[in-house]
Amino acid sequence: MSNLQDKKNNTLTITAKPSNKVSGNILVPGDKSCSHRSIMFGALAEGTTHISGFLPGQDCLATMNTFKAMGIEIEGPDSEHNVTVHGKGLHGLSKPEALLDIGNSGTSIRLLSGILAGQRFETRMAGDNSLNKRPMGRVITPLQLMGANITAASDGTPPVVCSGLAADEKLNAIDYLLPMASAQVKSCVLLAGMYANGTTSVTEPGITRDHTERMLTAFGYPVKSIETEQGKKISIEGGHKLTACDIQVPGDISSATFFMVAGLIAKEGQITIRNVGMNPTRIGAINILQQMNGKILVTNERLAGGEPVADLVVSSSPLKGIDIDERDVPLAIDEFPAIFIAAACATGITRLRGAEELRVKESDRIQAMADGLVELGIDCTVYPDGIDITGGQLTSGTVESHDDHRIAMSFAISSLRATGEITILECDNVATSFPNFVALANQVGLTLIPNN
Ligand code: S3P
Numbered sequence: 001m002s003n004l005q006d007k008k009n010n011t012l013t014i015t016a017k018p019s020n021k022v023s024g025n026i027l028v029p030g031d032k033s034c035s036h037r038s039i040m041f042g043a044l045a046e047g048t049t050h051i052s053g054f055l056p057g058q059d060c061l062a063t064m065n066t067f068k069a070m071g072i073e074i075e076g077p078d079s080e081h082n083v084t085v086h087g088k089g090l091h092g093l094s095k096p097e098a099l100l101d102i103g104n105s106g107t108s109i110r111l112l113s114g115i116l117a118g119q120r121f122e123t124r125m126a127g128d129n130s131l132n133k134r135p136m137g138r139v140i141t142p143l144q145l146m147g148a149n150i151t152a153a154s155d156g157t158p159p160v161v162c163s164g165l166a167a168d169e170k171l172n173a174i175d176y177l178l179p180m181a182s183a184q185v186k187s188c189v190l191l192a193g194m195y196a197n198g199t200t201s202v203t204e205p206g207i208t209r210d211h212t213e214r215m216l217t218a219f220g221y222p223v224k225s226i227e228t229e230q231g232k233k234i235s236i237e238g239g240h241k242l243t244a245c246d247i248q249v250p251g252d253i254s255s256a257t258f259f260m261v262a263g264l265i266a267k268e269g270q271i272t273i274r275n276v277g278m279n280p281t282r283i284g285a286i287n288i289l290q291q292m293n294g295k296i297l298v299t300n301e302r303l304a305g306g307e308p309v310a311d312l313v314v315s316s317s318p319l320k321g322i323d324i325d326e327r328d329v330p331l332a333i334d335e336f337p338a339i340f341i342a343a344a345c346a347t348g349i350t351r352l353r354g355a356e357e358l359r360v361k362e363s364d365r366i367q368a369m370a371d372g373l374v375e376l377g378i379d380c381t382v383y384p385d386g387i388d389i390t391g392g393q394l395t396s397g398t399v400e401s402h403d404d405h406r407i408a409m410s411f412a413i414s415s416l417r418a419t420g421e422i423t424i425l426e427c428d429n430v431a432t433s434f435p436n437f438v439a440l441a442n443q444v445g446l447t448l449i450p451n452n
Contacts, residue, residue, distance in 0.1 A: 018419065147170075200237075264345075321347065368400070376422065403426050
């Protein structure tokens, strides 16, 4: 997407009016991480993969279009969010005719880098204004260690250019210690490892989401993991194959978090959120919000398609500020903008540290949230790796979302406790992860008015 298109498309403002009560029984859309991987692994598998619960957000559609551009036939998503992928095996992709447009999606560009590093044709990837500023060195470094012919711009940002392997070349297996707790980097290296000679290992310094390991296993590709002194070490041997299967994508806990926080901060009411993914590497927000005194009841726990899911019953609660446990940071990494709203509505101070990764998400989420909260009358102190938020009274005002879907949705739910209207600018990117957010929010009792 060009910068011009970015500007033209970014015209959606949301006006959020105060409201007191929430109630409802809702389903949130499919998990973004699982939806991306289901397309990628389905494309690289032998046979036809059926996906249900796919997230029809722009990020996952970007992944889908990328594989279509490399010769993979994909049907859907239909109105029930089913997708069919006609896989062509690990060596079945073909050279795309043009640059691959990745839009806003960091997960797509980083996981694709690992897959494309193993191909024998040239590819180029870039995205929108936000993605084109994000660091790619974290995936380029290990891929170059594996012998991949892959580069980013001199400042480490997209475009990512992969000139492909020569006919007699293969990637070399590496034993890589991740410099940061990142599931995207771990997944990138493991996916490249499928194309390498020998066994590639990645050790993570903190627990990160394990959807890649789980889903590769579901597709029949062997993945091993052991605990080491430096952290969990995950290993993959090159040369095995993926076999098509059926994937049930659970509801996205990251999207559910906006409604958890809405249910907790509303002056009255209860929201039930059904079929939420409860993968243990993703439940940091529930841990944190429960420690803040949030009433979140986890019910009906079950397994669906290899991932644990549950229904969450969330009730209005008097929240208290806490010192967030650093071990919960990678387990809640996408949920902090919403958690910051809970902190703004809590009594006392909430302190977060060890979260410098928040500065390189779709926006600098520490600064973007602090700026908006201060505009709405909340006291914040910003640190390089975190923030202190003193709970108080949210007022009214205009906040920037910095093109970041999760910043936009977080300020939208903050209206439940504001004294006046909140105007949120640049909200188009809400559609990257949660296309029906405004409708669902209004259904449970918020008053969000989108204006183009
Ligand atoms: C993701 C990993 C996380 C997360 C992103 C999705 C994934 O990024 O923030 O939204 O699907 O692997 P990092 O790995 O950079 O922490």
